[in-house]
Amino acid sequence: MDYSQFLAMKQEIGLLVVFLVVFLYDVFMPRKGVAADGRAYVKGTSLVAVISFAIFTAACFLCPCIYEPASAFGDMYVTTAVAATIKNILNVGVLIVLIQAMRWADSDIQVVRRGEFYQLLLITLFGMYLMMSGRHFLLFIIGLESASLPLAAMVALDKHRHESTEAAIKYILTACFSSAIFMMGLSFVYGLTGSLYFVDIASALSTQASTGLLTIAIGFVMAGIGFKLSLVPFHLWTGDVYQGAPTSVTSYLSVISKGATAFAFVVVMVQVFGQFYTAAWEWMLYALIILTITVGNLFAIRQRNMKRFLAFSSVSQAGYIMLGVIGVNEMALAALIFYVLVYIFSNLAAFGVIQAIENKTGLVDMDSYRGLCRTNPRLSFCMMLAMFSLAGIPPFAGFFSKFFIFTGALNQGSVAMYVLVLIALINTIISLYYYLLVVKAMYISPDECKVPAFKSATSERIGLVITVAGVIFLGLVSCIYDSILALCGVA
């Protein structure tokens, strides 16, 4: 075997090195710290994880060689400039998540097992990489599973809290259920075509007409990935898992996992089932998008818990991301990547504020945010920017990402697509209502605030500054979108 082909997987290898550094540090360093309950722990794990991951992220950005298309293992693994870019974008998101999680991971309850948090997180990221670059369904499934199984363990990290365990059970059972359905769909695809390579499946299918079995197979595959993306008929786990999981894990789950799966979804749908776009999956996706955006919005309106509220908001955001999939042209793909980038920054800004307040006071209810601007003006300002960006109010990045994704979908040109975008637009207005509820609670409500004035930790502040800068500048610096579009045009 030619081992030099491993060199095609530059980003994966880099990530593995980061994982090994964190792992070895956590296992072999002397346990000098003593937690509140008397157990010994290794000092400085968070710092090692964040710094090594930051170096890795910077190296990926600066090294031009990762953008070269390459393949390995008989084309099971293929990386392109677009895939490398979206991996870089996810890296930035993960870096922010890690920075924001430092305070929580170093708290007295978590400090003993924070090494596990970082290791599991890096391994799930590795799985997502494989999922995005896999061009063979075996590699894809392995990536999908190694992205979702350790996540269940991460959700259960708050071992003694009932909600955390409850969320983990709901997550692992639905994840297994969805992957079983996904694999059932794959077995039909295999029966029809006799191969598991994306390319071979597509060429074998091109000689056949669309059949009932194929439609069922596509439906199953879509359902399997839809579970991970929490598209609407398959979204029921989202609220519970997001609410019960530790907030750092929730923020990871809501942005990184979703962004990676959305990209993998495009790859599977376009490369494998591309020629059955009008015959089989356009109308499925059409229905899914309308349901996802609408139901997500309607459920978000009635939530009082901030994490649960953001869960349903992320359900409806997933619907907007899917608009980039249904557009099937390079502009829609570029819009999807840009949307994921902006969504990472806006959502992480919101989660950063929630984490800062939860770490200090343990409050996560929207009611306890009333009058926040009088006690913590900076935090409420960050939250307001995040909400404006998520809702898509003009000067902020969220407006531009929504604008591009609508344009990308409209580029496809059919009347049905105009109706779809109209429905999405109406839903944007509905979503404005509940995003502004938070702003109203923070700024207009006259009540006495339950959250006292406090100084957040340095790590939390760094995380918030990065995300707020992203929210403000991503929309204004137009060359970012242009360069993504240029990349997508090449691929």
Add this chain to the structure above:
Amino acid sequence: MNFEFEWNSIMFLIPSLFMFCCGVYGFLTRRNMIAILISLELMLNAVDMNFVVFNRFLYPGQLDGMFFTLFAIAIAAAETAIAIAIIINAFRISRDIDVKDLSKMKF
């Protein structure tokens, strides 16, 4: 469609489909977490059977389906291990593994 449905392959596909449906039914109706996990295993094993049957009867010249099955079995084992670990944790907290205990968070 170029399926030549031989009697032999149907003999295997019907049980596997039946197993899959039993798994889905069990997953939706059972109230004990271990029973739900068993139902999940039924579904995953039905998938494995499907792959092996398609490989053996439709594409006997290759081994893709068999390999996929091997990996799927390993993945199913990993899933079960994590799920059982979490269920044990739930048992430690609430002294029960019935799903009615998982109702703290709703709607």
